[in-house]
Amino acid sequence: MEPSKLSQHDLKKGKFITPLNSIPAMTELEDEKTWAYGRLPEYLWIGLILKQYGRTVGLAKMYDIATFLHKTAPDMLVPRISDILALDSSRQAAFYEHVCSVVSRETLAPMTLFLTQSEYPTFAQSFVCKGLSISGREKTIIDLMKGTFGHQTNDSTDIRFVVLYFFAILSGRLHFQDKEQADFLREYPVLDHSAEKMHMIRPLVRSAEMIVLESEKANSDYLRLFWGRLSCMTECAPYGVHYPDEKRDIAVYMEHLHDVFLYLSQLFVTTSPLDEKMNVLSGISTYSYKRLREVVDHGLYNSISGRSCVRVLIEDYVMMKYLIENEHERASIWREFQLYGIGQYKLVLERHRERDSVDQNCHFDAGYIQALVNEFKDEEFIDMDTRYFGQQSIREKANAVGEADLYGLYYDYDSSFEHGLWGAIRESSLLKCDNPAHQYHCTPDVDDRVNLKSVLPDCIMVMNKTVALLNDIYGIPSALLDGVVNYALPPA
Amino acid sequence: MPCRLLEDRMASLQREYASLLSALLPDLDSQNVISSLDEISIFWHSNIDLAVLYLDYVIAYDDSYVFTTATSMDADEGEQYSFMLLGRAHILDDPLGAYSALIAESIPSTRADALKRTVASAAADTIKILEECGGKIVVLPFRLLRQEQEEMSPTLYKAGKQAFVSLFGDIASVDDFFAKCESLEDVEKHLKHNMENMILFAEDDGRTKAFADRFRDAVREHDYMYETGSSEAAKFFQIVYGYIQQSVDVLASCVLYNCTPHIRSMVSIVYFMLLSECLMEVPTVPSMRYKACIGHLISCLCNTERLSTVGFDRYCSLVLETKFQDLLLSSLAEAGVTEHDFSPNRIAPILNKRLDELYAAL
Numbered sequence: 001m002e003p004s005k006l007s008q009h010d011l012k013k014g015k016f017i018t019p020l021n022s023i024p025a026m027t028e029l030e031d032e033k034t035w036a037y038g039r040l041p042e043y044l045w046i047g048l049i050l051k052q053y054g055r056t057v058g059l060a061k062m063y064d065i066a067t068f069l070h071k072t073a074p075d076m077l078v079p080r081i082s083d084i085l086a087l088d089s090s091r092q093a094a095f096y097e098h099v100c101s102v103v104s105r106e107t108l109a110p111m112t113l114f115l116t117q118s119e120y121p122t123f124a125q126s127f128v129c130k131g132l133s134i135s136g137r138e139k140t141i142i143d144l145m146k147g148t149f150g151h152q153t154n155d156s157t158d159i160r161f162v163v164l165y166f167f168a169i170l171s172g173r174l175h176f177q178d179k180e181q182a183d184f185l186r187e188y189p190v191l192d193h194s195a196e197k198m199h200m201i202r203p204l205v206r207s208a209e210m211i212v213l214e215s216e217k218a219n220s221d222y223l224r225l226f227w228g229r230l231s232c233m234t235e236c237a238p239y240g241v242h243y244p245d246e247k248r249d250i251a252v253y254m255e256h257l258h259d260v261f262l263y264l265s266q267l268f269v270t271t272s273p274l275d276e277k278m279n280v281l282s283g284i285s286t287y288s289y290k291r292l293r294e295v296v297d298h299g300l301y302n303s304i305s306g307r308s309c310v311r312v313l314i315e316d317y318v319m320m321k322y323l324i325e326n327e328h329e330r331a332s333i334w335r336e337f338q339l340y341g342i343g344q345y346k347l348v349l350e351r352h353r354e355r356d357s358v359d360q361n362c363h364f365d366a367g368y369i370q371a372l373v374n375e376f377k378d379e380e381f382i383d384m385d386t387r388y389f390g391q392q393s394i395r396e397k398a399n400a401v402g403e404a405d406l407y408g409l410y411y412d413y414d415s416s417f418e419h420g421l422w423g424a425i426r427e428s429s430l431l432k433c434d435n436p437a438h439q440y441h442c443t444p445d446v447d448d449r450v451n452l453k454s455v456l457p458d459c460i461m462v463m464n465k466t467v468a469l470l471n472d473i474y475g476i477p478s479a480l481l482d483g484v485v486n487y488a489l490p491p492a
Numbered sequence: 493m494p495c496r497l498l499e500d501r502m503a504s505l506q507r508e509y510a511s512l513l514s515a516l517l518p519d520l521d522s523q524n525v526i527s528s529l530d531e532i533s534i535f536w537h538s539n540i541d542l543a544v545l546y547l548d549y550v551i552a553y554d555d556s557y558v559f560t561t562a563t564s565m566d567a568d569e570g571e572q573y574s575f576m577l578l579g580r581a582h583i584l585d586d587p588l589g590a591y592s593a594l595i596a597e598s599i600p601s602t603r604a605d606a607l608k609r610t611v612a613s614a615a616a617d618t619i620k621i622l623e624e625c626g627g628k629i630v631v632l633p634f635r636l637l638r639q640e641q642e643e644m645s646p647t648l649y650k651a652g653k654q655a656f657v658s659l660f661g662d663i664a665s666v667d668d669f670f671a672k673c674e675s676l677e678d679v680e681k682h683l684k685h686n687m688e689n690m691i692l693f694a695e696d697d698g699r700t701k702a703f704a705d706r707f708r709d710a711v712r713e714h715d716y717m718y719e720t721g722s723s724e725a726a727k728f729f730q731i732v733y734g735y736i737q738q739s740v741d742v743l744a745s746c747v748l749y750n751c752t753p754h755i756r757s758m759v760s761i762v763y764f765m766l767l768s769e770c771l772m773e774v775p776t777v778p779s780m781r782y783k784a785c786i787g788h789l790i791s792c793l794c795n796t797e798r799l800s801t802v803g804f805d806r807y808c809s810l811v812l813e814t815k816f817q818d819l820l821l822s823s824l825a826e827a828g829v830t831e832h833d834f835s836p837n838r839i840a841p842i843l844n845k846r847l848d849e850l851y852a853a854l
Contacts, residue, residue: 263549270541271501475496479553 032218035151041226042080043159045108047144050158052107059189061102062162068098070170078212079166082222089122096126105129110137114229145436154193157202160209161188167212230437238431238443240450246301248490254296256483261289263480276334285466288316292459304417304428306455311414313462314406315394321401343384346373502546505539510622513615521612529591536589536633543632547749551581556751558634560585560742561760564614565621570796572625575754576808577790578817585634628808638745652740655767656733659687673725676704692759693731735763752783756791782831789839798851814853820846
């Protein structure tokens with residue numbers, strides 16, 4: 001299934017609603033009704049049989065077993081293990097005995113890991129196998145779950161077919177109006193998964209199997225037991241994505257960049273030392289340069305901080321363009337920008353002043369910040385604006401200056417890292433556990449095994465845009481500019 | 493991409509300088525000359541950062557030429573036309589700042605008056621260049637800027653002395669020169685073979701007279717410069733080493749800012765070539781010598797009267813359109829003339845041919 005496009009989403013009160021969620025009464029499945037968490041544990045026994053004997057033989061054996069189960073428990077709608085376990089012990093024993101006559105005892109023996117003597121004596125006594133190690137049973141279950149955890153895999157669909165067959169044919173709870181659909185179901189067990197027709201039949205099986213959910217109530221106790229036992233018994237198998245560490249040497253680029261900024265600095269000091277526009281533009285761009293310098297000097301390309309750098313490079317670039325594009329309407333915009341920033345400083349300063357005691361080791365140096373706030377204007381004349389500068393968010397500014405893509409494709413992503421949102425936390429600070437018995441949960445990446453894709457190309461891309469913008473305004477000698485804008489980053 | 497802000501500021505500076513010179517011109521040949529020259533010095537001192545920035549980032553990165561060692565560029569004679577034949581960026585080395593120090597020295601009043609007239613004339617010429625060639629020729633105190641920026645490198649200082657010593661066959665150092673030479677006859681005795689015909693003492697030194705006569709004429713001309721009782725050898729050193737020092741200055745500035753000197757003066761080019769030959773290991777020097785030689789020959793051979801029949805701006809465009817420099821250099825290369833193997837005699841006929849083609853294209 002192709003993911004829906006952003007344009008297909010409904011934007012309501014600042015929230016993009018997916019096309020599916022836009023359908024009235026459409027609700028997400030409860031956890032206990034989901035395939036992986038709620039249903040697979042119930043049908044795991046079917047999977048064990050199919051896995052043990054292969055699809056064709058396994059399905060034939062399941063036909064026999066399911067038919068016997070229906071005869072044993074005619075009221076049973078679906079072949080859930082929790083429902084089987086709820087049968088009285090004689091019926092259970094009869095059923096298990098039949099199962100053992102069709103398949104080997106060892107086939108369902110792995111389930112004795114969690115269906116043990118104290119709670120499920122009939123099952124345990126029926127399937128316990130002397131000499132079958134705990135780790136061997138564990139491995140069988142884990143291997144099966146790896147192949148069936150996804151609700152659309154071929155193995156999962158085979159299990160779901162058995163469930164559907166039991167529900168529709170044996171229990172008679174589902175009638176296909178469409179003959180073709182009924183024929184498809186009949187063909188399913190005899191067709192190989194590679195058959196072209198199976199592309200139509202598998203989705204039909206899966207969607208029809210979902211109907212079962214309407215007539216069954218999840219057995220929370222069994223699910224808790226299953227996951228509880230299995231997760232305790234098996235080890236976490238954490239793994240992390242590790243991108244190639246960025247090792248490209250960009251000393252030449254940084255040297256060129258330094259020369260450009262040195263030139264601009266000399267140009268400012270020499271030609272326009274009191275020019276507020278140049279002061280602001282060279283200040284912002286030098287801030288970007290210093291942020292990039294930090295990334296390079298400390299090798300932060302694959303780090304969280306590297307993403308913070310890309311974000312600020314974009315924000316600085318967008319702000320520069322915004323200021324330039326708005327100066328014709330507000331000649332004082334350069335001074336306003338400075339006062340806005342100083343006002344933000346003053347606001348924090350005021351908060352510190354209102355506290356009786358602030359830790360002296362706090363990284364906010366009130367004395368120095370006070371000096372900066374009062375550097376060019378007495379603070380009594382400096383207002384503190386808590387809104388966005390220019391009353392436009394960075395997204396609105398980016399749109400206004402024709403850099404919507406920089407915002408939409410890069411800035412927003414990096415903002416997740418800056419604000420510690422879950423996407424960024426998941427990507428950067430959590431490992432994946434490869435154990436389906438742990439439901440593929442995540443574990444904290446305390447030892448820094450995960451890294452992130454290098455920000456170097458994007459840093460250069462945004463920095464070059466910044467330099468090109470400065471070049472448009474001030475003109476940079478080609479000999480300096482070319483080394484930056486025409487820099488060819490070596491292949492990774 | 494042009495360095496817009498930098499070039500705009502330089503253009504503005506050139507206009508300011510033209511205004512300043514125009515305002516000072518009446519005072520430059522009067523008793524107010526010292527304060528006027530002082531103001532010129534202050535002007536350049538105040539704008540030294542901009543001038544150096546321009547040299548560092550525009551001149552140093554372009555195919556640049558500097559008109560230097562002359563008291564002025566004679567706009568009436570059309571010198572600006574011949575100057576534009578080579579290169580893409582052009583500077584006039586403004587001598588006015590340096591005159592300030594000279595005027596302040598205690599020189600005889602007759603010489604001071606002559607110098608004042610020279611200063612006033614040079615200022616008038618500079619104003620003409622600024623007005624007529626603004627944007628094409630940038631006036632900067634080229635050598636003065638380097639002097640203010642950095643100390644003379646030991647290598648160049650040594651090369652100056654080495655160039656002087658290279659005139660002699662059996663003199664190892666300047667100290668050795670003074671140990672062995674007292675009279676002009678001593679000097680002549682130690683000169684390399686035929687060197688007396690190579691050495692020039694003044695611009696109008698025709699080399700038709702005897703070596704001793706030419707020397708004594710030059711000494712008489714600048715009599716006030718010498719200490720009473722100094723030997724002829726000392727005076728010889730003072731004249732010749734003075735020219736060499738000028739060349740050291742030119743060479744140091746040109747190496748620093750990666751440009752080629754355009755030297756009209758015969759005596760200056762001779763000593764420049766002599767000195768630069770001692771610095772061939774500096775990467776930019778071989779090419780600089782070659783182009784300086786071509787530039788000097790252009791000054792000698794070019795008919796500026798014919799060139800100046802076209803307006804200056806149009807003329808500059810024509811020079812670029814006709815690719816004068818490219819064609820000249822390729823013709824020279826075809827004739828086997830290169831920066832490592834050239835002589836005025838081999839360059840002159842090819843240059844004349846190209847100049848004839850240019851005259852015809854005007």
